[in-house]
Amino acid sequence: MRVICKKSMMGNDVRCQVCGQGFVVFWQGRVQVRQLERKLVLQHLRMQHEHAGNGAEVHPAVAFDVLLWDGAALGETAAQQQSSTA
Numbered sequence: 001m002r003v004i005c006k007k008s009m010m011g012n013d014v015r016c017q018v019c020g021q022g023f024v025v026f027w028q029g030r031v032q033v034r035q036l037e038r039k040l041v042l043q044h045l046r047m048q049h050e051h052a053g054n055g056a057e058v059h060p061a062v063a064f065d066v067l068l069w070d071g072a073a074l075g076e077t078a079a080q081q082q083s084s085t086a
């Protein structure tokens with residue numbers, strides 16, 4: 001599976017939970033798993049902040065790939081995400 005994110009000022013598919021930056025997302029996976037993938041995208045965005053502070057500039061200005069995992073890892077990640085709704 002592959003998902004591509006790009007910063008956007010409007011039409012946000014996903015919004016970073018740390019800095020509030022919006023992103024458009026280009027999906028290449030199945031429609032049925034997008035809800036789950038969306039959580040992984042949010043997690044990926046959060047990871048970009050881990051070593052670079054809380055500003056929106058930590059996210060690449062150009063479109064970037066979000067690598068996703070299949071199977072068990074997906075379910076595990078989704079479970080971890082459920083507690084954080086902010």
Ligand SMILES: [Zn+2]
Pocket residue numbers: 016017018019020021045049055056059
């Ligand atoms: Zn952010």
